[in-house]
Amino acid sequence: MQNILEQKCQKKKKNQKKKKKDKNSIIESFYGSILDEGSQIKNQQIPIFPSKPIQINPEKQVQNLNKTFQIYNSDIKFQIKNKDTGINYLFEQKNKKLRINIRYPLIQRKKEEEKKYTTTAWVDWWQKKRQINQQFLENSKQNNIEKCLQLLDKKLADQKAEINTKDSLNGWTALHYSAYNNNLNLISHLLFHEAIIDSLSLQNQTPLMLSTIKQNIDIVQILITAGADINIQDFQQNTAFHYSCIAGNQKLIQIFLKKASLNYNLVNNEGKKALDLCENKNIKQDFFSYMNFQSENQQKVKIIETQKKLNQIFQKGNIQNLQKKISVIQIQIQIQIYIYIYIYIYILYNQKIQSISTHSNFSEEKIDINTFNIFGMIGKGSFGEVFLVEKRDNMQLYAMKVLQKSKILNNNLTKYALTERNILSSIKHPFIVKLVYAFQNTDKLFLILNYCPGGDLGELLQKEKQLSEQQVLNYSAEIVLALEHLHSKDIIFRDLKPDNIVLDHQGHALLTDFGLSKEGVLENATGAKSFCGSIAYLAPEMLKKCGHGKAVDWYLLGVVIYELLVGIPPYYSHNKDELFYNIQNAQLKLPDFLSMESRSLLKSLLQRNPIKRLGSGKGDAEEIKAHPFFKKINWKDVEQRFIFLN
Template identity: 45%
Template sequence: MNSHRKLTLSEYQTKQRQIHEHRSPKSNKFHTPQQKININSPKIQITPKQQKPKPFSDRSISINLNLNFPFPSKISKLTKLQSLDEETKQCESKNQQLTIEQKSPKQEGIDKLRSQLNEQFLKESSCNRAGACLQFLEPSIVHNMLNLSPKVKVNSDLRASVTSRDLNGNTALHFAAKNGNIHLVQALLYKDIQIDTQNEDKMTPLLLSAYYGKLETLQILVNLGANINHQDIHGNTSLHYACKYNFKSIVEFLLQKQHLILLQNHDQKYPNFYIEDTEIAQIFADYLEQSNQKRTKEVIILNTQTETILKMFQRRNIKQIKKFIQTSKSQNNLDLIQESTPKIKQLQTKLQQLEQFKTQLQAFKKQITFSTKYSESCKNLKENEEIQLSQFQILGLIGKGSFGQVYLVKKQNQLYAMKVLDKIMILKHNLFRYAQTERNVLSVTSHPFIVKLRYAYQTSDKLIMILDYCPGGDMGQLLEDVKRLPEEQVKNYICEIILALEDLHQRDIIYRDLKPENIVIDADGHAMLTDFGLSKEGIFDANQGARSFCGSVAYLAPEMLKRQGHGKAVDWYLLGVVMYELLVGVPPYYANEKEQLFHNIENAVLKIPSYISPEGRNLIKSLLQRNPIKRLGSGVGDSKEIKQHPYFQDVDWEKVINKELQFTIPTRKIKINTQVGQNLFENEQVELSSHIQGWSYVHTDF
């Protein structure tokens, strides 16, 4: 079998038309004898994009781009056949006399030829040659390629299969999508190729289009019904890849689709976690805001309609039940009462179902309560009060992190802690959502044992939060000095922390980052929770509602390590960890190696020192229960279960909330670098181009 010159798409279409018009192959200008060459081609290595990093989650796309299957110039005896149909019939008649496992040499030759056609078909698609690829799907063109006589009837089965795959499970549509070949994609879909076929990495053609930034092929696939929410072997969707590799146009296109669902990958990361481009971050933020507004409107409409339906059904069913009973009594007919009993039970069942539905609706309404609250909290900004940077005198630097600093500032003789975040850095590393979460949580809470947010404002490149200053430092620093604390002092601290967590849980917020470093000590020695970046709002259940893997290594709950989902009960586990560390000096299950630490948290026996009171040991054991369902505080009562524990039987919770417990006044001196920060905001002005909506805030309760 002789080869031919590689066809373009237009040449392929012309040749197909000529064959259908019964023109002689020898008259075909694309197949003159002088143009025929060996179809055996050298190896073609298609190198993937050099500038693209390997996909995240330690994955590497293993698409076979080096298809080197020789296409023999001749198949023994095939050119001597007078008719492929006659040969096929002879093979079929002989096969009836052979066993199922045996095949005739002729049939094996045909099967081998089909296999070679499939291999060459995939090779041409990987090399991005649409015309040369598609000709292998046409029996009439394959007939000509075999150099068979026009008198021989075309065998309709002698062609490549559109469903053929390479060693890694890729189809021709995978290659066409990866190469951005819109003509080949359209032609293959016209040939009824499966649009959501998965390769060994569970990647569909749509995912490859997103990964390589091929907008046009992605649009074709989505518009023709490709699954936009499909996840590959690592749980990544097309939106994950578009966000990761900064394909702005693809992100915009995907976010416009109504059936798009924001999913987490196997690392518990949503697509916007990987955004580094500021424009894409803003597009995503606008999308989330619009989605919130739309969902709020839908809930209001649903609420109105449902309450009307509930009232209508309740009135109707109650009337029917009363009518049955009154009719039965008036006629003094016991049989009628017995006959109506099933109907009454049926109506009562319907009422119960309606009540359950009403309960679910109320839970759904609660889900948007938090977002509504903190949206309304933005209105606390006084219209007549401008926040001026010049109002605050910077005294010095008291803390520093990777993306911001904390300064001691003074306004009207009042000391505050000023947290300054770099906009560019937090957007580049996709940390804005953590800053926004902290600002939102602090704007809706006003609790004696939670650090208050007094002001929030921004400059052209910085986000600023003015918080209460706690001169006693944090409990992590306190433990460094004293190693461990007396049990009575720890008990008082734990009481205050319980009330702070109780307030958060009542607002359907979980803290998730309780540790000594996040508990600061105010001027009177009281415990105050701070740093709410890892908090999660909209959590109604004790054991589920959140799935992110977050927190400090030594303070991870078992359900967090198992990634089975978590809820409010995770905070009570962390309360047990903190209580243990304050009393003992190290967290429970502590180990220097991370792997050993994780193993201990999930499997090791809990060892509690005997110098802790029996009630204290029992409380710690109840809080550190590995099964969140059995953990103290996981029931409906939440914090009430813990406050009712025998360890707190002598505690007057009214005195706790009123800050009447006695603590030692902190004398620890915080190091202040007075050489830093004096010129921090020189030439800074708020620019509309970098302005983040909904950040500014002024606390009105002074």
């Protein structure tokens, strides 16, 4: 019995020794495979801290081990961990088959999973985005305004439709389809959401061209109003004006002819101008009338061209190029020549327009600084100082605006000085400050204006805190007529605020300070693209810098009326960023003490979408004048200054 037990113990010890030997052999073989792979020569001595890391391929090690340990009979199960890499090797041998599983560190496994998930999520996101964009285009084709607006909702965040996405078949955007389909409502919404108005299709055609081809007159008008480029040429080098002449639509052609930027000399692939494609005699007569109109304004164009030459000379790059060719003295001479040309044309232009002095014109009366007694400074305009002066021969009081030539030229303000002088000298209206004289000396330009002793509405508001609705009604009626007259001359004021509305000796309101005004703007919604004006008096479209037209003046009229009634501008904040945000996003707060008519007017004028704003349509000021707020106003009496405001 004892012998049997001893035999079993010996057998058990023998088996344990064999398992230990098998395990050691596996370990030796495992690390041997690493050394075989890590060192190019087998059995080479590897330093404990090698100068270069050993590159280990776990999968190759497993293949080597599977070949090596198929000869062992005993069952084995254990784990080895590589502390350098953190990889775990799980060994299991059963029925002469060795199975090794590799487990990477948790962090590495998470990275692999995240990488796989991120790649999948990104692909899914783009697929969904493409589907949304395609739905948006399909709904714009079908004139489904409600669905289009749902897909453009900001609440969808990055899953909202891209408003300028293009159809892969023809390169059309939603604006192309709505223009082609004569969908005026959808176009208004798309423009409000800042659709690219001159987006090009695969045939290089704009939405304006498609609406012209379809003879959708209202669409053409609103696209031009919104600032569409009418001189873009398509794959056949035709412009929208070419297509209007091909259609022979007189109303369309008249719309294009009213655009100051129209280039009617562009030719298509066949070498034909737009007018060459038109056989209608009435249309040709309209064109010749347009040419006569251009000829009558030739002097004005010359002034603008001279202004551009002045600006070009004072651009840094051009001066540097000139310096390489001519001396500094020659540069100064050339600049002086341009300045004298500008002044000469300026004087000729004013002589041709009218005798702007009630006593005599420029050629009959010599006017200079010695003609006036200067009493003192009474204010500052956008780009100059204003002094109270008295004309020595008749004791008449005037306001003298002084502009420094060096400041104008060095700061590239020539266009602002020209703009103010051009507007004031050519405009004659009872509610716009009149330019009486203009002259210059070696370093200054002088504008002599009618003096308004009543101060401005800003000062009046500071004194009174708030004005009565009747006062605001009377002042705003006069401002409406002034803006209406400017708009009839294709001028937008752009800088309407209480400080720029002065009061004459009878208390009537007059517009002044035209440094920021814009000439030659035929569009009501968008047209001018510079960022200007006092911060609190900026319209939403001016903040977006997406172009603004005559409609901006009606927004600013709303701001002025609001401030006169309430005491502060709408959306006001001392923080500039918060103010900008409020103008574009905040809800308009209307105090309870305002009448229903004034509340209605303010909502209509302070409409953020310039297309929907009161006064943005073809009626311009007529839309304002027809509002119930002005129902008690006799507009003829206002124009004749029969309403007494003192």
